[in-house]
Amino acid sequence: MDEAAIFMRHLLAGSGALGPAEWAALFGHFLMLSLLAVGGAITTAPDMQRFIVGERQWLTEAQFSASVALAQAAPGPNVLFVAVVGFNVGGLSGVLATMVGTLLPSTLLTLRASRWNARHAQAWPVRALHAGLAPVTIGLLLATGWILFEPLAADWRSGVLVAGTIALMLRTKLSALWPIGGGAIAGALGWIG
C-alpha cells in the first residue's frame, strides 16, 4: 500500500486494532463517564486512563498524558482532551465514538433540566448535591494531577516543574500558555524524564 493510503486509513480508524466489540466497549464506557463527570470533563481522566491504558492497553501512559497536554495547550473547553484521546485510539472514528459518548447523555439531561427554571438552583436538594459533590470533584482533580505526574515522578526536575506551575497559577494572573510553553521547551531540550 502506498503511503497516502496508509495515512488515510490511519486518519479514519487509527491503528486499526479495534474490532466491533472494542468499538462498542469504547462508546459504552464514554456514555457512562458522561454521567459521572461531576465538576467538568477533566474529572473523568483518571477513570479514562484506567480503562484505556490499564485495562485495554490501547494507549501508553505517555500517549495518554500527551493527549491531555495537547488539549490544554490548544484553545477551547477542556472536554476536547476527550477528542484527542479518541483520535489517538481510533482516528476520526475514535473521535466520533468518544465525543458523542461524552456529550449525548449530559446534553439530553441538561436540555431537560434547564427547561425546569434555573432559579431552582437555590432549592435545598440542589444545594446539598452541589455541596456533597464539591469535595469529590476536588479529589478527582487532584487524582488527575497525580496520574499525569506519576510516570515522571522519579525525576526531580518534573517535581520542580509541577511546583513552579502551581505557584505561578496561584500567585500570578499569567495565562496558562506561559507554563505550557516553558514545559514544552524544557522537555524538547531533554530536561524532563
Add this chain to the structure above:
Amino acid sequence: MSGALERPASCGELFGVFTRLALQGFGGVLPVAQRELVERQRWLTNEQFLEMLALGQVLPGPNVVNLALMVGQHFLGVRGALAAMAGMLCVPMITVLVLAAIAAQGQRHPAVAGALRGMGVVSAGLVIATAVRLALPLKRSPLSPIGAATIVAITLLTVGVLRWPLAAVVVGLGGVGFAGAAWRLRAHAARSATHPKEPGDG
C-alpha cells in the same frame, strides 16, 4: 437596573459568539464566557449567568458545554442550544485535532516526545492549581472543613492511587456527601426558620 439586555438574533449569531469565546479560552473558557456573555454581548445579567453556571455545575458532563446549551436554549430553544454547543466545540476541535495529528507524526522525534512530556507535567500542575483554587470555599462547606477534606482525601486515594472505578467512588462518596450536606442544610434551615413556611421551597 443594568440597562436593556440584548439577545441573539439567530442560531448563526449564537454559533459565532460561542466560537469566538471558545477560541479565547486557553486553560479554561469560564472567565471568558462571563466577560463575553455578560459584559460584551449583554445577553445575560450577572445573576442569570451565575444561576445557569450553578445548575451547569450540578449537572453531569462538561460544565461549559452545559452552560452553552442553557444559554442557547434560553434564547432560541433546542436549535439555539445545539448552535451554541456546536460553536463552543467545532472550530476548537478541528484546531486541536490538527495539532494531535502533527504531534502523532512527530512522536518518534525525541524533541517532540520530550516537549509533550514537559507539557504533560505542566498539565498536572495546572489541574492541581485548579483543585487548590476550588478547595478554598470548602471552608464554608455544610459538611464542615474536616468532613469535606476527608472526602477529598478518600477520593484522591481510591481513584488516583488504588485506581478504583469512578462509578463506585462518585456514587458512594457523592452519596455520603449529599446525605451529610442535606442533613446539615435541613437542620440549619429548621433552626433559622422564624417564619413557619418558606414560600416556594419544596
